[in-house]
Ligand SMILES: Nc1ncnc2c1ncn2[C@@H]1O[C@H](COP(=O)(O)OP(=O)(O)O)[C@@H](O)[C@H]1O
């Protein structure tokens with residue numbers, strides 16, 4: 001975090017001020033996230049004496065994909081944020097749509113991650129510690145069996161349920177942002193497809209019974225999808241069919257009472273998984 005940048009997530013943060021600065025502040029690009037597959041930039045937004053760091057993804061930098069319509073990823077990132085907020089998950093950093101130095105796109109508050117709190121790991125097969133789920137078996141470069149693990153925690157489980165709802169096709173390890181005890185997620189451009197495309201490393205709760213609190217969250221979200229500010233905002237961001245599919249996924253989760261299962265669908269793990 002650069003000097004002067006405020007902490008923008010967690011308790012006691014003025015969310016309205018964050019959104020105002022992110023939306024109306026002056027956006028400067030200060031770097032490029034070189035590992036990122038799309039035109040993804042690191043930037044700084046300044047409004048009076050409020051400074052925050054952000055990710056900026058201009059629509060123009062979106063790489064065409066065979067399965068998602070061109071130029072729609074930024075809107076999906078904004079829709080993901082709105083769904084996370086409306087349901088009460090708060091697992092997506094504040095995300096807005098706005099103009100920037102390379103044109104219209106999305107800006108999202110940068111999260112300083114706790115490097116000491118990894119959420120996924122690869123270990124030799126048979127050595128999964130307590131408190132972790134082994135989700136994928138593989139072999140390493142020297143042909144030794146290894147397993148991909150993720151933590152078993154309520155924070156990560158909330159993210160897994162959020163992913164099921166938004167139909168996230170790209171929940172890899174690097175898209176998990178542990179910070180101050182919470183776990184947030186980033187890179188929600190590949191979401192809200194009409195067809196089931198859930199691709200995630202968080203399969204530890206596959207087919208687990210929903211907990212009462214999770215049911216209440218889904219019921220609250222169901223109401224907010226039907227009418228009101230969330231409903232109206234999503235109408236500007238997603239197609240009618242994508243919105244119908246979203247409501248159906250929520251309804252199906254409530255009917256089945258279970259977290260999704262990969263079944264024999266393919267692929268269900270993003271590539272690369274980390
Ligand atoms: N809001 C954020 N806070 C902290 N780190 C982030 C944030 N957004 C992205 N990153 C980091 O930058 C990397 C690239 O961003 P990502 O959104 O995945 O771009 P791309 O769409 O190009 O894959 C992520 O894997 C993550 O490590």
Ligand SMILES: [Mg+2]
Nearest residue numbers: 036037175187
């Ligand atoms: Mg990414």
